[in-house]
Amino acid sequence: MINLAGPIGPTASHRISLLARRGVRILLACVARGACAQQPPQDALHPAGVQAAHILRLWHLSLIVCGAVFAAVLFATLIALVRRTDRSGNTGDDAQSVEHASLAQPHERGTQRAVAVVSVASVALLLGLIVADVLTDRVLSRLPVDDALHLEVTGEQWWWKVDYPGDAQQPGFSTANEFHVPAGRPVVIALKASDVIHSFWMPNLHGKKDMLPGIDSTIEFRVDKPGVYRGQCAEYCGAEHAWMAMFVTADTPEHYAHWRMQQATPAVTAALSPTDVVARRGLQIFEQSSCANCHTVRGTSAQGTLGPDLTHLMSRQTIAAGVLPNTQQNLAAWIRDPNALKPGTTMPTVPLPASDRQALVAWLGTLR
Structure with a gap:
């Protein structure tokens, strides 16, 4: 028999040990850097708004149901493997074969009933997930948007243009990649793409929304926890897709008003x-x-x-x-x-x- 792995000599084992130690050092350095960098969060599992909380609940439900079904399938497979009897080796006479088949029929009928019950249960669970998904989508679309802040975000290659419209008190202005919103106030963002398909995604605040050239869409969210949150383009849009981040800062109403007034003025x-x-x-x-x-x-x-x-x-x-x-x-x-x-x-x-x-x-x- 051929040994595909081959013998590992002292030199090879030393190299493997060296690479392993180096890999562990790199991993620990990355973990330490991530812990100390204090980067703004980009985590759908830590919602900062009501829509993200609804999406997280749907995720938990899907995880529990799919995990339970997966575990049940594995358990049933294990039982089937344990109880399996190899009938292919029966070489007795015809009478013995007939007797063996008659004894196996009740067991086979029980197995068929179990498969039918499990199949019906799986369909019911999947239909339940569909219902939960539809209900979550309805809740997301019913966010009250009275007195909402209206913005326009345009996806470029590879950055984000954010336009604040003017009003009776202040002129409009534009910023890039970083923008501020007041905490506790609904935000309605008109989404546009000037070149290719992008996808607006702020995991802590909402789900993904595609941005198609020539087709305008909107996304609504509300940030309930003041802080800085990171977003990302979630649709491959070219060479620098992975380096197309954005940051939204949720301010108190007073801080937001001060920031907007400062941004609306020309350069000092x-x-x-x-x-x-x-x-x-x-x-x-x-x-x-x-x-x-x-x-x-x-x-x-x-x-x-x-x-x-x-x-x-x-x-x-x-x-x-x-x-x-x-x-x-x-x-x-x-x-x-x-x-x-x-x-x-x-x-x-x-x-x-x-x-x-x-x-x-x-x-x-x-x-x-």
């Missing part, structure tokens, strides 16, 4: 007329380079719409749709070579000398 005076010589030069570079063709900074001549609105860039926690923390070092690296940090991104490399890039980053750092 210090950003528009910087006293720092380096930052003033950065403003000129921004307005005269290709940056102004793609980005908007309200209050300047930059009115581009291809990329995110940068009016209050430094009020965001991340850049590149959650890929990097929003620091000046990361901004400089992003401007220098965005494809090195997010391969496939549509943002082009901006060919600037190091001194100009430093000035540009200095001015972007004033956009708060």
Whole structure:
């Protein structure tokens, strides 16, 4: 007989042991990093809103029913294997065969009845799950939306554009990848896709909703627990699908009102007329380079719409749709070579000398 595994010599066993220890160290490092990073939660098992709670209850019911059916099937299979008798080896005369068959018939009828009962029970359980799914869908669609906050979210490759409409008190504005909502107040989001199919998914708040080019849809939710929650595109949309995150912050009504007022204003005076010589030069570079063709900074001549609105860039926690923390070092690296940090991104490399890039980053750092 051939030994497919082959002998493991001292060198091979040493390598396996080394790889195992290295793998354990990497795993422990990842666990420690995950525990200490304090990333916003993205977990459907910890709902922060009423819709997510309904979905979680449906998930628990489905898990219990499917788990029970799976266990019952395995148990029945085990019993069948234990009780199985090998009749193929009977070589007696015809009389013995007839006697054996007559004795086996009652047992076979009992087995058939058991299979029929289990089949009917399985169908009933599956129909029950369908009913539970329909009832959950009805509950999700009946969220009261009186005095709701209305937003518009557009899926781009690969970032999220969030538009806040104006009202009688404040003008409208746009932000990117990170947005705020008031806790305890319904939110109605109009979903759009400008290029390919995306899927809006905030696991702590609601289920998934597809975003189809040319077809508008809406999603409603309410955040009952203040905090920061992470979302993700849940439909493969291209090379950087996995790096298309979003963050929603649920504020108290007072904090939300302050945030919205600040976001609706143009860039602060210090950003528009910087006293720092380096930052003033950065403003000129921004307005005269290709940056102004793609980005908007309200209050300047930059009115581009291809990329995110940068009016209050430094009020965001991340850049590149959650890929990097929003620091000046990361901004400089992003401007220098965005494809090195997010391969496939549509943002082009901006060919600037190091001194100009430093000035540009200095001015972007004033956009708060």
